[in-house]
Amino acid sequence: MRCYPTNETVDAVIIGTGAGGSPIMARLAKAGLKVVALEAGNYWNPVADFSTDEIDQNKLFWPHERLSAGQDPLAFGRNNSGIGVGGSTLHYTAYTPRPQPDNFALKTDFGLGEDWPLQYVDLEAYYDELEQNLGISGPAVYPWGPARKTSYPLPPLALNTAAQLMERGCKPLGIKTSPAANAALSAAYFQEHIGWRNACTNRGFCQAGCTTGAKASMDVTLVPVAIHFGAEVRPNAFVTEIIKNKSGEIEAIVYRKDGQEEKQLCKNVFLCAGAVETPRLLLINGLANSSGQVGKNFMANTGLQVWGEFDELLDPWIGIPGGLISEAMHRPVDADFAGGYLIQSIGVMPVTYASQLARATGVWGEELRERMKAYKNVAGINMQGDCLPYEHNYLELSDELDDMGLPKPRIHFTNGENENRMMAHAKKVMEDIWKNAGASHLWTMDRNAHTIGTCRMGNDPERNVVDKNGQSFDIPNLYIADNSIFPSALSANPSLTIMALSYRIADAFLKGLG
């Protein structure tokens, strides 16, 4: 790997190496720019460092404490926040559906939420490209959304037991399903500058780190491409300060590495630390906030889950967790809410299942032991739906300092009427599906997933933090490229769109260089 001295003014420093930072790193390096990516966590070697043990693998989750406030306080860490080269893609479930065109125009269609300053067609070519780069496994014909210009490069992964049960439960209800698109390989796959990656072995520990390289986390896909083209990835570099010069442009990034403070000089900065750390860094440094919108409009997808026990032996940890999808509820005809949701089947690891069962139902003692004896017979389905931006959902800095000596972020989150109605709708639909599939002992986990918003992208500098090219309205050489710039939450899982946006932001930046 090429390395740059800290006193050399590199073309770009990228903060964060997840779904936001890695595509930019690859793009800029390929264009011949000098790029340094600063990553707060380790550069893991999955074969040597990852175990098949959920507690041990907690090391993939962002460890610095966040304060969770509001009526529906969110679980962070395992639920939505990664650390290490690859960021949250190290533990994402690898669901990679595309949003549909109307996802980007919620306000136009419903008078609620926000429209995006760009459309599906602006991202389409990037979705096409990414699906090939990552080696997405998916069906030959996907039943929803616009006709595709390219097919998924690989056929779908084997349906795990939850997926088979969802198929069984949906059929009599007339709910259309399809094998899902997943960023994991159903066959060995070769990509230039990455090499061969092996097919998925159905370990099912996607959310605790893939040891085989089959899951397309950034560390085994776009990061190697970036390194091939001369980018430097600097792990264990925790960014604390963003330094401006006299003309108001950023000239250096300060970070801590191995107990030392270092300063990297740079011409441009791409902030890609996610919807909590990105606004937190800006607020700590008092930057890019003339709109007063940094930290505002925090969103988390409606993600209610329904679980049930079945007579059959299911081994619910085996296979890709999200094998089957339905977009039949994208715009339900009987909806009393704006937007809509996907339904996805879910496999589950034992500690996660025990934890959720205890938290959601409050069972303990003999009852917990009895319910857990049915672990091998459980399967789940979940929704992934829109969430509107609200004034009452936001991130602020607290007075409490974390282990790095920086103010802990406090995140306020309360579902609004729209989210509550959507979740009630989904609960009924999913319970019907599960009953039809033969489930008993149904229980529900109220849940919101992903961190979205806080540095909104838009055309109006008064209401937004960055423009549609990710460029700060206040600081011309500062760009943001991650889930924090999403104007609305979308009903599709966010990772693929984060990556597509980053490719687009990188291309717009390169075009600007001429």
Added chain:
Amino acid sequence: MIADTFFALLNSDRVTEPTRKVLLNRLTETTDSSAFFTVEEFALLRAVTDCLTAQPAEARLADVATMIDNRLAAQTGPGWRFDELPTDGTAYQIGLKGISESVLLLYHKNFTDLSREEQNNLLKTVQQGNAPGETWKTFPATRFFELMLTETAEHFYSHPAAQQEINYTGFADAQGWQVPIL
């Protein structure tokens, strides 16, 4: 407690070296001298977590209190907490004090001297936010209980003895799995 078949599987080529190491470490994770809690707090936490996992003190499958104690001593956590609770260690200390107070008020005894049924009833009042005592007037009992129960469930079912009880063998995945066809 742990069957020979578990060790046979653990030492086979179906388990990766990093996984084997982690599970063996977990089996030996014990301490009688508490690292984070006082001796009194630790004894109470042990009795409470035994109750939450329905384990007899004389034949424990997994020593959850030790796992919580080690976690807090190592100053690690899940990366978030409820804003209405203090840091996890302090929350446990206050919560345990609250439980002691409630037991004294209701039974004039220590928690460890109660029958399992009495312990269950007492913890139910904490979970439901009805437990008596000064502490609970200002400290959110149900949130504390959620923290403690969730962590207890996670530690317990990460232990090979508890995983054996639910017939889980997912750690033996070095050669991958065939997806079952229903």
